[in-house]
Every structure is written in structure tokens, then in C-alpha cells.
Amino acid sequence: MADTFHFDVLQNEKYGRYLVASKDLDAGELIFTDTPYSVGPKADSCPLCLGCYSPVENKMCSKCGWPVCSDECEGTAAHGDECAVFSAAKVRFQPVSDWTATAPQLDCISPLRLLLAKERDPERWQRELEVMETHTQAREQRPTWAVDQVNIVNFLVDHCKLGARFDKDLVQRVCGILEVNAVEVPSRGGFSVRAIYPRLAIAAHSCVPNIVHTILSDYKVNVRAAVPIKSGEILHLCYTHALSPTIVRQEYLLESKFFKCDCERCKDPTELGTHLSTLKCQKCDNGVILPINSLDSESVWKCTETKCEFKTSSAAMRKMLAVVQTEIDQMDSLEPGPQSIEQREAFLKKYKCVFHPRHALPLSVKHSLAQLYGRAAGYALDELPDLLLERKAALCRAVLAALDAIMPGQTRMRGMMLYELHAPLMFLARSEFGAGLITQEQLKDRLQDPIKCLAEAALILKREDPQCPEGIIGQIAQQSMEQLKESIESLS
Numbered sequence: 001m002a003d004t005f006h007f008d009v010l011q012n013e014k015y016g017r018y019l020v021a022s023k024d025l026d027a028g029e030l031i032f033t034d035t036p037y038s039v040g041p042k043a044d045s046c047p048l049c050l051g052c053y054s055p056v057e058n059k060m061c062s063k064c065g066w067p068v069c070s071d072e073c074e075g076t077a078a079h080g081d082e083c084a085v086f087s088a089a090k091v092r093f094q095p096v097s098d099w100t101a102t103a104p105q106l107d108c109i110s111p112l113r114l115l116l117a118k119e120r121d122p123e124r125w126q127r128e129l130e131v132m133e134t135h136t137q138a139r140e141q142r143p144t145w146a147v148d149q150v151n152i153v154n155f156l157v158d159h160c161k162l163g164a165r166f167d168k169d170l171v172q173r174v175c176g177i178l179e180v181n182a183v184e185v186p187s188r189g190g191f192s193v194r195a196i197y198p199r200l201a202i203a204a205h206s207c208v209p210n211i212v213h214t215i216l217s218d219y220k221v222n223v224r225a226a227v228p229i230k231s232g233e234i235l236h237l238c239y240t241h242a243l244s245p246t247i248v249r250q251e252y253l254l255e256s257k258f259f260k261c262d263c264e265r266c267k268d269p270t271e272l273g274t275h276l277s278t279l280k281c282q283k284c285d286n287g288v289i290l291p292i293n294s295l296d297s298e299s300v301w302k303c304t305e306t307k308c309e310f311k312t313s314s315a316a317m318r319k320m321l322a323v324v325q326t327e328i329d330q331m332d333s334l335e336p337g338p339q340s341i342e343q344r345e346a347f348l349k350k351y352k353c354v355f356h357p358r359h360a361l362p363l364s365v366k367h368s369l370a371q372l373y374g375r376a377a378g379y380a381l382d383e384l385p386d387l388l389l390e391r392k393a394a395l396c397r398a399v400l401a402a403l404d405a406i407m408p409g410q411t412r413m414r415g416m417m418l419y420e421l422h423a424p425l426m427f428l429a430r431s432e433f434g435a436g437l438i439t440q441e442q443l444k445d446r447l448q449d450p451i452k453c454l455a456e457a458a459l460i461l462k463r464e465d466p467q468c469p470e471g472i473i474g475q476i477a478q479q480s481m482e483q484l485k486e487s488i489e490s491l492s
């Protein structure tokens with residue numbers, strides 16, 4: 001397949017280099033594909049195989065003594081060049097006591113791979129990587145600079161004897177390129193690694209993105225329009241978790257990506273009417289609490305009721321969100337079971353009078369619940385009473401409504417939620433028909449909604465790698481839609 005390019009690269013003061021559409025694009029249209037310059041472990045990764053990135057324990061490469069899971073992985077191209085470096089310098093991975101804890105020794109791998117790739121293809125480096133942003137001055141002020149200097153720069157140059165090939169400034173720059181530009185991607189085994197995509201890295205950030213990217217099995221990436229985009233419009237990716245509140249996104253972007261986002265969503269205290277940041281006032285009946293200036297990380301938050309005096313600080317807000325997030329993370333870390341639903345419903349009740357019903361944190365719990373109803377033990381779809389089928393449908397709709405505002409168009413999450421939504425709609429229609437509440441004609445009519453959900457879910461998710469969970473759901477959605485259509489036709 002020939003490479004598709006429907007973008008131009010422009011440059012300005014605000015974004016540096018950025019991408020615009022070079023023609024009118026339809027929702028879902030492929031804009032470009034991108035091949036990673038290199039792939040490797042994330043910073044703070046636990047020990048993993050340097051061939052396939054699955055977790056390993058006590059299994060080492062027979063040549064260099066660094067973690068690999070099998071003979072096959074020992075021979076992968078990704079590991080080949082670094083294997084030669086470590087073997088020549090006789091630098092081995094030092095065994096660790098806990099193989100599930102982060103291993104700073106691995107922090108040198110991704111920078112080393114980038115350096116070796118530069119050596120292999122200096123022209124591509126010149127064309128695609130040399131121009132990448134590194135935020136060196138800002139990084140120098142951070143405590144991580146000194147840590148990188150010891151664990152990565154000195155380790156590679158002095159310990160691994162690479163001084164004749166790479167100088168220390170270059171190695172620090174490579175650390176900066178990775179920190180600022182790398183994208184987190186799932187490996188085949190489902191573990192998270194990071195990759196440098198030369199084209200994707202140019203796309204500017206917005207908290208309301210208009211493009212989506214799909215990672216394929218060989219780490220190639222397809223970048224598509226999520227919504228219709230006019231020729232000349234800026235292509236925006238979201239560098240952070242789009243379903244998090246502004247104060248959390250702003251902190252992440254400043255800390256990790258070295259810029260302050262001032263997009264329309266960040267500027268609006270109500271987050272474009274989604275209320276993903278809004279709290280309920282505890283001191284009056286109808287007030288809600290919003291920041292006076294959502295772009296100011298130290299803004300005062302106050303009640304919207306003119307008669308109410310309630311105020312709080314951004315620091316208190318951050319602290320409260322972190323505590324509640326920890327509670328959510330704890331629920332997420334448990335094995336799914338009947339208690340996964342009960343715990344989350346109890347969580348929503350507990351925080352009902354703290355958060356606006358559409359706040360990002362309860363919304364993320366609703367997102368999990370939407371997937372658990374119908375799956376968790378004791379809550380299989382055909383066992384769910386109508387009331388819980390309606391609950392599942394309402395949870396899906398709550399997530400979809402937020403997505404429409406902040407991540408519009410054909411996104412993976414929309415595809416997954418539409419797939420979840422089709423099931424309760426289908427079961428509810430059949431249950432009402434079974435109870436004699438609707439006629440056969442009305443049943444046929446009602447089943448058009450789940451068909452629409454499945455059709456769109458299949459359209460979106462079939463673009464994913466067929467081996468990944470979303471790609472598998474895409475194929476199931478397609479089959480379910482065909483079966484449902486057949487079953488409607490067989491109703492005479």
C-alpha cells in the first residue's frame with residue numbers, strides 16, 4: 001500500500017512545528033501512517049524481555065546477560081545492536097530481588113536504541129529527529145536531569161564504553177527527545193512501552209483532539225480523522241488522558257510535556273459544559289464549585305450561588321482529587337468479581353454529594369461499571385433484571401455524552417461504549433416483547449438502535465489490530481450485527 005499523506009507541516013511561535021490537513025477529510029479517513037524510529041521500555045519500567053516486552057524473571061540473554069524471555073527474543077533485531085554493546089563492554093544486568101518492581105537499569109535501553117538507530121541511519125535522524133523539541137533548559141532545572149545523567153548518560157558513555165561513538169550532550173538530548181516526544185504504546189503482550197514516531201510527534205496537542213491513532217502489531221501507526229476536518233485545519237492529538245479534569249491535565253502537561261495548555265476546554269471552568277471538573281457545594285443547596293480562572297493553577301474555587309460564601313484553594317482541590325483517585329486505582333487493581341460492581345456503586349453513592357454527577361472521577365467509575373454489568377460473575381447479561389439493563393445503558397450513555405463534547409467522533413472509546421450499549425438495548429426490547437408490552441412490529445423497530453450501535457462499533461474497532469482486545473470486539477460487533485439483522489428478518 002502506498003503511503004497516504006494528507007497533511008502539511010507548518011511552523012509558528014506557539015506550537016513549533018505542527019500538522020494541518022492538506023485536504024478536506026471525512027471522519028475515519030486515513031491521514032498518514034508512521035513507522036517508529038525506535039521502540040523500547042518506558043522510564044521506570046519493571047524488568048521485561050528486550051525482545052517482546054513481556055515481564056521476565058531470572059531469564060537472561062546468553063550473550064549479553066540482559067533480560068530476554070526466549071532464544072527467539074534473544075535473536076530479535078531490536079535487541080541485536082545493544083546486545084553487541086553490552087557484550088563488548090561486559091556490562092550485565094544486575095539481578096534484582098523483586099522482578100515486579102521498577103528497574104532503573106532498564107532506563108538506558110530506549111536512549112541506547114535511539115543512539116544506535118541514529119548511527120544506522122544518520123540521514124533519517126537528520127531529517128526527522130534532529131528537529132525534535134527537547135526542552136533542554138527546562139529539563140536542566142528538574143531533579144530528573146541529574147538522575148538521567150548518572151543512570152543513562154554516564155552509564156552508557158563511561159560504563160558501556162561508548163564515548164568514542166556518542167558524546168554526553170548528545171545522550172542527554174536523546175533523553176530529552178524521548179521524554180518530550182515518545183508515545184506510550186501497548187506491546188503485543190499488552191505491556192506498555194514507548195516509541196518515537198517522527199510524524200505523529202509533530203501533531204500539536206489539544207484537550208479536544210480531532211485525530212485518532214491506532215497502533216498495529218508491528219508498531220506501525222495509522223492516524224485518522226476522528227471528525228470531518230477542513231483543509232488547512234490544525235490536526236490535534238491529546239497528549240494526556242482526555243477524561244481527566246482540567247487541573248490534572250494541566251499539571252501532567254506542564255510536568256511531562258513542558259507546556260501550558262490554553263485550549264478552549266482548559267479556558268472554560270465548566271469544560272465545555274461537561275462539568276468534568278465541577279464539584280457540588282456542601283454549604284448551600286444548589287451551588288456548584290468552579291475555579292475563578294481555570295488556566296491559573298493557583299486559582300481560588302468558589303460556589304456559583306451569589307449568596308454563598310464557600311471558597312477553597314487549588315491545592316486543596318488537587319489533594320482531594322489525588323485521595324479519591326487512589327481509591328479508584330485500588331478498586332481497579334482488584335480481580336473482577338461480583339464485588340467489583342458493588343464496590344463501585346457504593347463509591348458513587350458515597351461521593352454523590354461531593355462531585356457533580358458528571359465529574360471526571362465518578363465518570364471513570366461509571367465507565368468501568370458500564371463494562372462490568374453483563375460481564376462480572378453474578379451479573380451476566382441474561383441474568384440482569386430490566387432495572388440493571390437500564391442502569392448499564394444509562395452508564396454507557398453518560399460516557400458517550402462526555403465523549404461527544406471532549407473527544408468527538410470515531411474514537412476507540414466511543415466504539416467500545418457503543419458495543420456495550422447495544423446489549424442492554426437488545427435485551428430490554430426482547431424482554432418487553434416477551435412480557436407482551438410491545439408488538440412484533442415495535443420489537444423490530446426497537447432493535448434498529450442496537451443494530452446502529454453495532455454497525456458504528458464495528459466500523460471504528462475493525463481499524464484496530466485484529467489481535468488486540470478492541471480489534472477482537474470489532475470483529476464480534478460485526479458478527480453480532482449480522483446475526484441480529486438475520487433474526488429480525490426471521491420475525492415474519
Ligand SMILES: [Zn+2]
Binds near residue numbers: 049051068073
Ligand atoms: Zn520475549
Ligand SMILES: [Zn+2]
Binds near residue numbers: 063079084
Ligand atoms: Zn543479548
Ligand SMILES: [Zn+2]
Binds near residue numbers: 206207262263264266
Ligand atoms: Zn487544554
Ligand SMILES: [Zn+2]
Binds near residue numbers: 284287288303304
Ligand atoms: Zn454554595
